[in-house]
Amino acid sequence: MSVIVILVIVGIVVAGLFLLGFIWAVKSGQYDDMYSPSVRVLFDDTTEATTEIVDEKSTSDSENKLN
């Protein structure tokens, strides 16, 4: 049954990653506002377009970090 040791280690690593994610989410203020995100998702004011606007963020703003 030695494989269970591996599974437990892998399980703890994954759970640890989730825990880091959770700590990051709380510390970075993800959950400071628990109401408006649920409403914001409802707003949709896109307009149809025939061509694409090149999104400057994807080309120039490379130093922007996940935050």
Place this chain on the structure above:
Amino acid sequence: MELQKFTYDNRLTNFFIWATVGWGVVAMLVGLTAAFELIFPNMSGQISWLVFSRIRPVHTNAAIFAFVGNGFFAAIYYSMPRLLKTPMFSKAMGNIHFWGWQLIIVLAAVTYPFGLTQSKEYAELIWPIDILVVLIWVVFGLNMIMTLVKRRVKHIYVAIWFYIATWVTIAVLYIVNNLAIPVTWTLSYPIYAGIQDALVQWWYGHNAVAFFLTTPILGMMYYFIPKVANRPIYSYKLSIIHFWALIFLYIWAGPHHLLYSALPDWAQALGVVFSVMLIAPSWGGMINGLLTLRGAWDKVREDPVLKMFVVGVTAYGMSTFEGPMLSLKTVNALSHFTDWTIAHVHIGTLGWNAMMNFGMIYWLIPKLFKTKLYSVKLANIHFWIATLGMLFFSIPLYFAGFTQALMWKEFTAEGFLAYPNFLETVTQILPMYYLRAFGGSLYFTGALLFVYNVWKTAAQGSFMRYENDEAAPKPAPKASEGFHRKLEGRPLQFTVAALVVILIGGLVEVVPMYLVKSNVPTISAVKPYTPLELEGRDVYVSEGCYLCHSQMIRPFRNETERYGEYTKSGEVVYNHPFQFGSKRTGPDLAREGVKSLPNYKPDSWHFSHLVNPQKLSPESIMPQYPWLAENEIDLSVTPDKINVMRTLGVPYPEGFENEAVANLKAQYAKIANGLRSSGIEVGDNKEIVAVIAYLQRLGTDVYNAK
């Protein structure tokens, strides 16, 4: 602050939607065929690649990876850019993801019917395709993570958290479960054996349900229900608790698939405890989804999309209540190996997964094609047919499960099995199989209406490929301090890539060495398979025998009476892969070869039975396998198989690979001569003799030692 303008490209969403529609029909059609084959076992007309045991993995994989997978990919490619106010990071990566995924599905569909399988449920793909899956999954994940990195909205909406958890966990599970050593381009042996292999497989298997069929669909639920109902989620706070609690608990529940097996008790107990705890977050999520519709029930009455979501979320609640119940040892003792399990998973797929997919597509197609749904009436009809179809599918199977389990366990007043003949318990539930096939037909009819309706909708509109949106740029990160600052500063993509590399590298290097040692048998009578038996075992695996026959006798009196001594972990240490099975459509075979047991059958019986089961038992629902008597074993690979097995810790003596073929031929001649003397014509090197050799070996080691 100035607003930035940018464009969403709907092309890939559209692609994924049509892939979902097309593969959904395929998955259901193959499933329906399988359902009918369980009533009419020989309707495949002795065509080997249409037989139940070969198409069953096509059905499960198509439903899971093609239908549900493409469905949530469509949801991700649609909702993520809109939630994060940025287009997806890379179109090239998106294209690779889409076409790569479809290629994997096609490869699965052309390998399984030809017996190319690893025999691990929902992980049957042979090793070269596994590598492709990992590569495509990494591309998909990087595309998603880079989209997160360049987002304009600071807050990550709960749906996206579900998508991220899906990606991370599936990557880890898939790699760990598929570690194997290749023998040829189409054959490999897993590095784990017996009970260890079973544990890894069900650790994966359960989490495939959790992180492929549940978390991404919950992401869909949290995005599309509020959108369609035009109401915010009932409690955003609850959704956050739902997410974190669910992902922390789910990864530990796998052992509940191995209750009463040779798995150590403490591991079983761990699985049970976590499975029971899972009710809390699961029901939190269900309640959150349903209560979002409070005050909008008038809309639910009118709108087929919301109706489907309501039934979908309700089915989620039902199956996540049933799951923990089935994890209780007392309930599992009854339910395991019966059709109860089949009923349970179909409430999950037909109810939860498919209804969410249908609802989402009925809503998205009119939006993307700037038109109204072609026929709301038809969608309503589809809704009712699908709901009824699901019930007609599952309810008979619940009865079939209870009935058969109770018959297995029934003793007469004198203390004998009331139904010693397994077949009696099968013919008893056959009417339920008819009803299931009827339910499946209803469901499939509904799906065809769905295809017609969305096709007509798309045809009457015109595709809106680009949509412009605008948003303020994301505020610059405020200078924070210490540990988190560092964590944020690091390029995330690097971390992820490193994780994947470490996992693959580390596991491939360390795990086999670590595990081989533990393959030393604790029962000295247990010996490795002979070359002929090993060949027979590979045929057994590739034909998919394990899909209907278990090899795991549980320690219950009725099972030891029926099948013999219960299975011990020390007996299966050379089984790469394990063959416990999960369903007994036919009897358990763990002790098939033991001569002193009442069920023992001679070689000639096995020969006739494999070629034509109905000749010996007219009511049998086992399909005929006449090709086994024609197909030949490839002797050129036999030495390689021995070598790989030795690498995995099976104690074949040095140099045995050179004698393997001679050893095989000698054993072959013995069995073949026996068959010939009882009047059966059998040629040289036929698969059927290898299978008979394997069957006659099963479970005998422990008995021979007595």
